[in-house]
Every structure is written in C-alpha cells, then in structure tokens.
Amino acid sequence: MNPVQWFFVVGGAIFxxxxxxxxxxxxxxxxxxxxxxxxxxxxxxxxQLIIWVVKNRRGT
Numbered sequence: 313m314n315p316v317q318w319f320f321v322v323g324g325a326i327f328x329x330x331x332x333x334x335x336x337x338x339x340x341x342x343x344x345x346x347x348x349x350x351x352x353x354x355x356x357x358x359x360q361l362i363i364w365v366v367k368n369r370r371g372t
Contacts, residue, residue: 317360324357 313321327349334346 313360313364317363320356320360324353324355324360327353327356329353 331346331350331353334342334349337343337346
C-alpha cells in the first residue's frame, strides 16, 4: 500500500471510531454527526481495502 492508501485507511478507521463514540451520546446533533462520520469512514476505508485485496489476489 502506498502512503495515500494508508492515509485513507487510517482516516477511515478514525472516522468510524469517532462515529461509534458519537452514537453513544444522547444528543440529536451528535447522532447526525455520527451518521456523517460513519458514511465518510465507510467510503474512505472500503474502496482502499477492495483495491488492496484485488492487488494481492493478482500478485502485483
């Protein structure tokens, strides 16, 4: 993985962890931010993992 991919993987994981933390707060604004962070984390992390798996299966 190159540095850009690592940035998105780590950033996505951080967004997902922040979303999990914010889901525990009983505030409507926190719930909205948690959903937003969860979506950002998902769409940052999953594509990079798909790219990584495809590259490893091809052997390049």
